[in-house]
Amino acid sequence: MNVYSSLPLHDVWNVSFDGMVITDDKGDILSLNRSATRLFSSSPSSLIGISIFELIPSEEFRKCIQIRKNMTGITISFGTQQLIVNLSCLGIPPNSVLFLFIFKNITQTQQLQHQLQQMNETKAMYDSILDQLEEGVCSIDPQGKIIFYNRKMGELDTLEPEAVREKRLEDIWPLDEETSTLLTSLRTGRVLNHRETHFANNGKAVTTLSRTMALYLGNKKVGAVEISKDITEQKQLTDTIYQLQKQTSGATVPLLPTVEKSNTRYQFETIIYSSKEMGYMIEQARRSARSRSNILIVGETGTGKELIAQSIHNESPRKHKPFIAQNCAALPEALLEGLLFGTSVGSFTGAIDRAGLFEQAHGGTLLLDEINSMNPNLQAKLLRVLQERKIQRLGSSKLLDIDVRVVATMNEDPHEAIANERLREDLYYRLGVVTIFIPPLRMRREDIPVLIEFFIQKHSNGLGVDVVGLDDDVFQFFLNYSWPGNVRQLEHTIEGSLNLVYDETMISYDHLPPDFKQKMNQLAEPSLPAQPSVHDYRGNLPEQIERLERVMIEQALRDSRGNVTKASEQLGIPRQNLNYKLKKYDLKNVRGMLR
Incomplete structure (x- = not known):
């Protein structure tokens, strides 16, 4: 006798996770198991005798019963639940037919599939974000298998990310737990900072600054990640500047300056001027x-x-102490920071101790040219140095006392630079303890003749010519010209003209640069001024002057699109005077509408 013949089928029927319902050929329920009872949320006694179509109105069920056909994988919705139904036709003699409905609840499965899809989409989005970084990222799981490797890391190693992912570190590089920073950090849990220069597959030397750390979920270690920044270009620039410094000084840059010479050429006595503005x-x-x-x-x-x-x-x-000048617009932020504050062993800009400009200028003066071009983050660090009078080299925790006077320069109005976020307001108040404004050449035209004479004498001897001055028309043009490049432009113009002199004693029209000739020709062209009517002259003279002044200011504001500094330059008056006249003539609204 078969050992399973005595197994009670009723028990098997009731322990099934799938809901089972038996109906007659009309669809009336004859029997159902416990899972089906829980599905329909009712008792067996209240469900037996009810048509299955009352519980689940389905035309597919009706057709299957009518044609007595088996069917599988019917998807239906029952309330908030998703079901898969299989229908079997059971022939019971004599000529009797029963139907078995098997209901499989896939609601939770679909929810898990949806969550998995969302997680995959989120992971793909994060992968895409990490691929846009300018830092290389590589992460491994606890077994040392690479689970993420972004585009930048592939550029540093000249490897395709897809060829690296899902492989063990040892399969890609000749590494082990002693030589791999990722495996070492994974094993020890320590954060590793390191700088290295290696040769990529294409033979190019690549210098990187890397940070490696273990990854944790709670207290569980789940892997390690390494983030690498390419500093090859910064290193090359730093090395170049360092070599230039060595060539200039003839020796290695000392930790503290020992040269007593200030390396300057100019004194107040050498400044050429005759105007009251320059004198003040x-x-x-x-x-x-x-x-x-x-x-x-x-x-x-x-x-x-x-x-x-x-x-x-x-x-x-x-x-008698050092004078050191640095143009802040000439170098990138990372390189300028190391140049100003110095570096120590292990810092990204060099592997040796190197004094910065603040240390080299100790006891003397440090000139920071074009301070408004310095990155705001670096401006904040500079502010702290000015406040504390201490510096900290990159890569070092030691604070060094400094005694340096900082002189900063900028080529725009400080308040406009602050408004346009090119200069920190707190740094302005710290630097501008004393603020000196140098008037442009067009606002001190009486300086032009003495400057012309000085530059002619300065450059004539070197060029081997004997020039004593300018022709009258050229001299008048120089006096009336706006000189947007100021004294430097005037000197270069005279030097360039002297290069074209042969045996003449005066600089004439023929010796001028082409753009100056064009401007002189334009001024020489006669123009017919508009004839004002008699009505335009009504009123007294002060009223007429104010009316003309107002019209000219409005036109200057239109030309400069509301920029007061540019409008004052066009009008040839100081900015403070223009602000006064804007208030006097109530032209503030005009300025605002033009912005």
């Missing part, structure tokens, strides 16, 4: 030279900001 400015600069306060020099390009800075240094008690 130089007197301010002379007085400020005696203190140790920081100074901000504001002036347009070519006005001689470094000349004033060197003169202040040479007039100060620091004149």
